[in-house]
Amino acid sequence: MTIHKEGHSLLIGLLVVLAALNAPLYYYMPEFDIWHGVALTVSVILFLLILQFFRNPRRTIPQGDNLVIAPADGKVVVIEETEESEYFNDKRIQISIFMSPLNVHLSKNPISGIVKYFKYHPGKFLVAWHPKSSTDNERTTFVTENKSGVQVLYRQIAGALARRIRWYVKEGDSVNQGEEFGFIKFGSRIDIYLPLDTKINVNIEQKTRGGETIIAELPSR
Template sequence: MTIHKEGHSLLITLMVVFFVLNSALFYFIPEAKLIQGISITVSVIFFLLILQFFRNPKRSIPQGENLVIAPADGKVVVIEQTNEGEFFKDERIQISIFMSPLNVHLSRNPISGIIKYFKYHPGKFLVAWHPKSSTDNERTTLVTENKNGVQVLYRQIAGALARRIRWYVNEGDTVGQGEEYGFIKFGSRIDVYLPLDAKINVELDQKTRGGETIIATL
């Protein structure tokens, strides 16, 4: 397992801050052993929590033009038929995966193909499970078309804490199934919109592993 590039600068900054803070405590109040111990313990725990947030584990990615792979680690919180009003403007099956701060937060392509549509939307920072977070929050929308002409839309959505969405692809790019296409810092969700005839392979409250769990079959 490696550490994701989005965490490098933050982790280095935290190391410097904690080193300076704890060194100052030892220098200015050397007799305060209890305070020093508490400070070191809190620093280590906090650093490890942030470190695990940016972990980037290796995954065994199943391949198949008819497979739709989970774009993120998390929990399935929505499976429903709904109207997708930004790109398709018709009825689709929506699957939403919520990521807690303890999940891996990189975003993966659910299918292989060509990105036919990409748009970044600035917006609000409602909690990720709010009904209007899909349309009102800061978000990105991507549509990938596979070689069979089937299109899948997926959307990174910021939450109350997740205020930094990163993406590494653009319209016209060719992407591989399970490959990383972005990152959401500190918890949020990803929505996937599928054709109505897709077979859903997950259930509500099921835990997913990005790049491994097959959430649907086209």
């Protein structure tokens, strides 16, 4: 496991701040040993909590042109037929994965192919499980087409705490299944929109592992 690049500067800054807060206790109040221990313990716990958020674990990526793999770690909170109004303008199966602050927050390509569409939308910061977060929150939308011509739309959505969405691909790029395409900091969700005849392999409340869990199987075209 490694630490993701998005966390490097934040973790270094946090170390400096924690050192600056702890140093005066040791220097000016050397007799208060118990407070030294409390302050150090709290600092270590806080640092480890932030550190685990930026972990980048190794995953075994399943390969298959018709497979759709989970774009993020988290929990499946939505599986429903819905109208997708930004790109397809027709009915699709929506799968939504909610990420808590304790999950890995890498965003990984659910399929391989060519990015046919990308758009960044500024917006609100409603809690990620709010029904209107998909349309009102800050978000990015990607559509990737696999070599069989099947298109999958997926959307990074900011939450109440996640106010920094990062993306590393653009329209026209060739992407590989399981490779990272972005990062969302501190709690959020990802929506995936699939053709109606897609076979769904996950259930509500099921936990997913980004880049590893097969959430669906696309129809052949």
